Amino acid sequence: MQSEIIEKIRSGGQAELAWIYEEYRQEFLQWIGKEYRCSSDDCKDIYQLTILIFHDNIKQGKLEHLVSSVKTYLFGIGKNIALENMRKEKRYTPINQEKWLKEYLIDDTSQGTDESVFELAKTALEKLGQPCQKLVEMFYYEKKTITEIATAMQYKNPETAKNQKCKCMARLRKIFDIEMTKPQNVVPHGYQ
DSSP, X not given: OHHHHHHHHHTTOHHHHXXXXXXXXXXXXXXXXXXXXXXXXXXXXHXXXXXXXXXXXXXXXXXXXXXXXXXXXXXXXXXXHHHHHHHHHHHTOOOOHHHHHHHHTOSOOXXXXXHHHHHHHHHHHHHHOTTHHHHHIIIIISOOOHHHHHHHTTOSSHHHHHHHXXXXXXXXXXXXXXXXXXXXXXXXXXXX
16 A cells, blocks of 8 residues: 555545545644644745655655555654754854755755765755745745745735745756756765
8 A cells, every 4th residue: 555655646646645644644733733843934934845755755756655654654754854943043043055955955965965966955055046046045045934935925824824935945946857867977985
């Protein structure tokens, strides 16, 4: 059953991904809020990012079969995101562009980040275009809240801004992946 769902998502099955999204959403939001004392907005952001990572892992072949349940896998991703957010909050330092690109865009930071990979990430951010580039920079670099972004960028409401942010991040990852696979870009071992 689970391997079938993963295979269908890998083949572009949006219905299966939507089912997973709805199936675990409420329980995840309650759990992450209680376990990590996240605000309602942060809980929703973490869940959105969790689903994006889950989808990316399937599409990139990093997740071919589960040794646990989908729920356990999703909650594990969410836990890692929440813990990383907590570590960042304790540092009280704004995320600079290079650090953000390394953490959120480049998957394999355990082997160090080659300068050429960082340059590809910067190129991807530049190619993202407006208004996405501005939205991403306001949220991650300037540390603006979703409400502040919604006001500044004249979105209908914060929920619309949040949805747009998730779409922009998905586009940014896709552009980065395309940049990584271009023949003229020499990609260091471990980043393919």
